[in-house]
Amino acid sequence: MPFELTMPQLSDTMTEGTLVKWNKKVGDAVKAGEEIADVETDKATMPMESAEAGVLAVILIPEGGKVPVGGVVGIVAMKGENPADVKAGAGTGGATASAGGGASAGGAPTAAVHVAHANGTSSGVAVVAAASGVAAASGGAAGAGDRVKASPLARRIAEQSNIDLTTLVGSGPNGRIVQKDVLSAIEAGPSVKAPTSAATPASTTSAAKPAARAVELPARLASGAVEKIELTKMRQTIALRLQQSKQQIPHFYETINIDMSAANALRQKLIAAYEKSEGVRISIGDIIAKAVACALKAVPALNSTFDEKTSTVTRHGDVNLGMAVALADGLIVPVLRHIDQMGIKEIRQRSADIVDRARQQRLKKDEMSGATFTVSNLGVMGIREFSAIVNPPEVGILAIGATEERAVVRGGQIVIRAMMTVTLSADHRVIDGAVAASYLGALKGYLEEPATMLA
DSSP states (O other): OOEEEEOOOOSTTOSEEEEEEESSOTTOEEOTTOEEEEEEOSSOEEEEEOSSOEEEEEEOSOTTOEEETTBEEEEEEOTTOOHHHHHHHHTOSOOEEOTTSSEEOTTOSEEEEEEEOTTSOEEEEEEEOGGGTSOSSOTTSOOTTOOOOBOHHHHHHHHHHTBOGGGOOOOSGGGOBOHHHHHHHHHHOOOBOOOSSOOOHHHHHHHTGGGGOSSOOOOOOOTTOOOOOOOOHHHHHHHHHHHHHHHHSOEEEEEEEEEOHHHHHHHHHHHHHHHHHHOOOOOHHHHHHHHHHHHHHHSGGGSEEEETTTTEEEEOSSOOEEEOEEETTEEEOOEETTGGGOOHHHHHHHHHHHHHHHHTTOOOGGGSSOOSEEEEEOGGGTOOOOOOOOOTTBSEEEEEEEEEEEEEEETTEEEEEEEEEEEEEEETTTOOHHHHHHHHHHHHHHHHSGGGGGO
16 A cells, blocks of 8 residues: 655644655655655754655655645555556646656646645645746746845855856755855856856855855845845744743843863863864863753752643753754754763764754754753854843753953952853743752852762
8 A cells, every 4th residue: 555655743833844855756766764855844944754665656745835744745655566556546647756856747737635634634735836836846946037046145155156046956945045055066066157257266265165154144235225035934933932932931040150261171181082082072062061961960940841831840850951053044952862961072972963963954853852951052153141042841041151261350369261151041930040040050060170070
């Protein structure tokens, strides 16, 4: 019996998904657990896997199409089944993948798709293809006269590198061309548009330098110019959740300065121990993460979640640390589970992996949910001090500033020490000021005497 590929619920708040990209085309073999498509949820663009092996016989939803959770997006012919017979039996009239990997409507303006809902009911949903404005092919490339969908940074890098955006296929939401698409084109030796001025190898090399930025910054607009940008689903969700957090959660903030001299010394010892022998370079953030977890174990009130519907607080024995990561089009919070059970070296290895996959938008559902506390570190960007917004249902978030040399008083003398400022934002419905102060005191103790984290 053919297997129906349905839109999975890739986040706890997801109700529908946008099929950003098909990684398979009709006729391709599919393995169980293989990533066959990229789906934009309300939080991020994430891979969709096939639960069964076979041959992709039918693509029902074109790239850019939106489907409710549980809706059928394609059909896989199982072992022993003829994909052509499965396609004919689907009765879609041929909403199939084109040679370029996009979807074409087979001449029909719409294709009827049977959607099975979680409650057992079903309904017919009209999936509008090219005739209704959903691009039948990948939305990155555009025909003559069409405006190419691209992020401001992607446009700037393409312009500086003399890359023709109309030759690229976007991997962003709705086929939008983003930074990584242009960089991939540069590495692959892309087609270039006619230069307006002489371009030298040196200028092409320097043009790739903006890619080192962690966040895409908007390009400058000419005087009098106006650019309107539609919010992505991720950005809409961020706006909604953070607005609700600030409106509904009574935030309060406490700030403390921490002497990081001992933590810096420990880092140098760990680098000497692991970098050459194992290729692991410990960062100061790894030591901070370990201290954050130790302090949460010492003051478990902060390692909690709050259910406002039932007015109950759940305290957690394990620390699942959310780490805010900036993306080109928003923010994502991957979760490092059981970080309290890890050593600093393992924290470095695990966090490097999960943050890298977060930036590539290759996280799985369980890596984006279940955090019991979150940290946001802007110290790496030179920010000295800031306040973060609590991410419900968590009851606290720690804003980490830069470690920098400052003049401080020690024993009646002014000395230079490596200092860091952190600010705890907490939900006053659950946490009081004295508890928050106890947590910051514990954190300060662990970082100023890091040997105590081993006890």
